[in-house]
Amino acid sequence: MTHRLPGFGLGRIRQLGVALHHKDRHVSVKTIFSRRSPTQPRGIAWARLAAALVGLVLLSAIGAWALSLRSEIAPIARPAPDSFSSEQVQRGARLAAVGDCVVCHTAEGGKPFAGGRALATPFGTLYATNLTPDERTGMGHWSLDAFRRAMREGVARNGEHLYPALPYEHFHKIDDEDLAAIYAFLMTRGAVEQRAPRNELIPPLGFRPLLAGWKMLFLRNEPFRPVPARSAEWNRGGYLVEGLGHCGGCHTPRNVLGAEQWKTPFAGGLAEGWDAPALDATNPAADRWNADALYRYLREGAHPEHGVAVGPMGPVAHALGQAAPEDVRAIAVYIDERMHPAGAPSSASLPPQHALPRPIVENIDLAARVQPLGSTVFAGACAGCHATGASMLRAGRAGMADLTALKSDSARNAVMAILSGLRTPTTDERPLMPAYGDTLSDAQIAAVAAYARARYTERPPWPDLERTVAKVRKDRSSP
């Protein structure tokens, strides 16, 4: 194992760095605008890109003209709470947990579902709307028809287009019965009068009719098609994952216009500064996951052989703790199959997770040799919790060699964890990682991350790590 580093030469590292750096943009531009092969001359590609852009503008204009004119759905008197059955409301509550409506539609420290939470996007800041049945500022006047149209087509009751931060790319797959239950749940919440702040978007994106063009390009109205050859559980899982659960919202890469690239579903995306790991066979820990492990992780927000759900995944797992257990189980079964598609070694043949042999990588001497600074920082900052025999491992928590963040091709999540520390709503287990952004420099963080990667994985070093740290630090301070 000591020969691994020399074998991984600088040229290769540079190549990897370039490939990774350009990966998102390259794929997205190619997917939307052209079919340029890597060998095609640049001029042709640019001409195509320009033509495609002009076409896009034209399409958007036509789309806007044709589709932007959506009618208002007549206001209704606010339905009495007792007009819904308690069974329906409870079902709606469990479904709303699968969709995790509350996380986006609740301001920091605010009343649940009353909106106002800021969502930073590459296009500006959006503020979530009020879902409580308040007549003036919420959904009090919304009929079930209006709610259904908003969820499936992204059109508000008054006919305005809604931004795709509301994942109607997925929600259009939700069936009538489930939508009615979610509606019943929301309309029986306490009414909160609270108007969301105005969105702050890059001009001209504040002009909502443009969204009609976006929808024409990217919104596919395909219901979830059950696969008869699969189990009922798998089909339920697929229906939830692809629809209400909108897992692809974070775990599928997006193109330059913010639409999910449906040709590479679950290939991994970016969410609030964190990498959302791939949920397909390319997940760096695919061999360590199966349906049981996924179920426990999703339900409890932690798994002793994978660690805790952090970043935006923390609230997701927190909500799934309140969803119907059988629905979470179905989601786990479906994701398990996406991670282990036919042909790849099937996890179905694996023993339960706790019986899997646990590979412990511990290249302590090699790591200290190649990363002496990282070794020093690790000893002073990290070892108290993470070293063999330290508190976390004694408490049965995940070891460093278990962490997907250290095995990933991208260093982003490891760097995020070191810079910002970890917080999660799902577990009272302590210690949770403190932030080191104020104590360690970019070079020190890069060194300790490189050290951890060398000590606890068999993967090649992350290229350009110090630059990654600087970039993540910058992204973090200006979302």
Added chain:
Amino acid sequence: MTLRLQINGAERAVEADPSTPLLYVLRNDLALHGAKYGCGLGQCGACTVQVDGRAVFSCVTPAGALEGRAIRTVEGLGTAERPGVVQQAFAEEQAAQCGYCIAGMIMRAQALLDRNPSPSDDEIRAHMQPNLCRCGTHMRILRAVRRAAEMMRAGGRASR
């Protein structure tokens, strides 16, 4: 090896392994006993000091990583005879019960007030959140931070 650290405005040379947590260097080598050892895991805040004006846990900060950085401990704010504004406010509000958390609380509060002399209650609570007090004097601590802010605005010194 010899570490050169800027502590409370003076350079101090210490013979220590660079991985030694700053807390141990402060307490064992420099006899600065304000910062306390609580959990040793960066969870409780009893060891809080400032690095370049930011509140940090000295128990999980390798001293060798801090050469060239400005370190400030509670001893740098004032003395029993001439306390700093925040120290004064904590004393006047009798914010300490057992007192073990207080040096850390003061250092974290000082970091907030140096940047923002008029914090809202929400800002104070959010900023002080990492530091724990097991006696339960949180309400007094919050009052002390508010009082310190008022004293500063009324012309007191941020610190000595």
